[in-house]
Amino acid sequence: MATKRFMTLPRHIMEGEKLHPEATGELSAILLQLSLAAKLISLEVNKAGLVEILGFTGDENVHGEKVKKLDIYAHEMLIKAMDHGGYFCVMASEEEEDIIHLPPHHKIGKYVLLFDPLDGSSNIDANISIGTIFSIYKRISPGNGPGTLQDCLQPGFQQVVAGYVVYGSSTMLVYTSGHGHGVHGFTLDPAFGEFLLSHDDIKIPNQGRIYSLNEGNYFTWPLGLKNYIKYLQSNLFDGKPYQARYVGSMVADIHRTLLYGGIFIYPGDKRNPKGKLRLMYECNPMAFIMEEAGGRATDGKKRILEIQPTGLHERTPVFIGSMKDVLLVEKYLREGQDRY
Numbered sequence: 001m002a003t004k005r006f007m008t009l010p011r012h013i014m015e016g017e018k019l020h021p022e023a024t025g026e027l028s029a030i031l032l033q034l035s036l037a038a039k040l041i042s043l044e045v046n047k048a049g050l051v052e053i054l055g056f057t058g059d060e061n062v063h064g065e066k067v068k069k070l071d072i073y074a075h076e077m078l079i080k081a082m083d084h085g086g087y088f089c090v091m092a093s094e095e096e097e098d099i100i101h102l103p104p105h106h107k108i109g110k111y112v113l114l115f116d117p118l119d120g121s122s123n124i125d126a127n128i129s130i131g132t133i134f135s136i137y138k139r140i141s142p143g144n145g146p147g148t149l150q151d152c153l154q155p156g157f158q159q160v161v162a163g164y165v166v167y168g169s170s171t172m173l174v175y176t177s178g179h180g181h182g183v184h185g186f187t188l189d190p191a192f193g194e195f196l197l198s199h200d201d202i203k204i205p206n207q208g209r210i211y212s213l214n215e216g217n218y219f220t221w222p223l224g225l226k227n228y229i230k231y232l233q234s235n236l237f238d239g240k241p242y243q244a245r246y247v248g249s250m251v252a253d254i255h256r257t258l259l260y261g262g263i264f265i266y267p268g269d270k271r272n273p274k275g276k277l278r279l280m281y282e283c284n285p286m287a288f289i290m291e292e293a294g295g296r297a298t299d300g301k302k303r304i305l306e307i308q309p310t311g312l313h314e315r316t317p318v319f320i321g322s323m324k325d326v327l328l329v330e331k332y333l334r335e336g337q338d339r340y
């Protein structure tokens with residue numbers, strides 16, 4: 001690629017496309033359209049403290065949780081931005097129980113879009129980073145008609161693109177198309193509204209000093225996990241104690257893990273053996289990104305990307321981050337033999 005200075009997202013995508021003469025340009029168009037939705041959501045998130053949009057709507061989402069207006073805004077914005085390009089045959093959102101069909105008068109395409117419109121939204125009132133997560137697959141159902149639930153329930157290794165947008169001290173879009181193409185991060189310049197390449201070909205360190213999980217749940221953890229955390233707390237990394245960092249907003253915690261190394265964990269526990277985080281909207285896209293960056297993502301026993309999903313909103317425990325750290329927690333979990 002030519003010089004990275006002033007490398008906007010559109011230019012980066014176009015230059016990447018030139019390397020693949022077989023590319024139809026559809027994925028590039030999808031990414032650009034997603035980045036437009038991200039800019040609009042970012043604007044709204046930045047306004048959150050100023051306008052009356054804050055506060056519960058009183059509705060509950062399919063998981064029985066209170067929904068804030070910004071979640072709905074982000075959900076609707078993504079659908080509006082993505083449903084008319086003729087790229088998708090079906091979509092699904094963490095905020096909607098069933099698959100989302102394209103409006104009848106729109107062209108139907110060969111891709112499938114899954115997204116969590118605004119993850120970590122319980123943090124909005126405290127001005128803490130939140131994010132959008134997206135995941136794209138190719139349709140597997142035959143024909144050119146509307147897509148089906150089966151198109152959405154593909155194992156994560158079938159993803160063709162995955163990414164997230166973090167609305168933090170600045171807004172960043174990070175994505176990968178897998179297969180050695182690398183993980184790339186773009187920072188939104190608010191002055192002229194363009195994403196600029198700021199983190200080219202991100203690689204996660206092989207081992208890190210930071211562990212990230214909700215220690216409030218300690219007494220319900222599996223024994224192996226308790227022992228692993230005890231090991232970290234009583235040992236040094238590079239001569240210094242390990243550090244605990246937990247935002248409680250997955251996109252922010254994963255973003256830090258990707259850049260600095262270490263491990264992010266949302267385990268299954270006594271109360272919730274499958275944990276909290278959703279396979280299709282949260283764990284699969286993050287696992288696709290993490291593996292592409294040289295890291296590892298498992299449910300404690302097997303690769304997240306190899307889990308055959310059975311439901312749109314299913315949850316999975318997740319251990320994700322630097323290769324060595326994830327391998328080590330897996331060893332502790334094996335030794336703990338599913339005991340509590």
Ligand code: AHM
Pocket residue numbers: 065118119120121122214248249250251253266276
């Ligand atoms: P959400 O999809 O309802 O926003 O919940 C997901 C969030 C993640 O961003 C975060 O990692 C996790 O919930 C934190 O959960 P907890 O408060 O149990 O630690």
Ligand code: MG
Pocket residue numbers: 094116118119120282
């Ligand atoms: Mg979420």
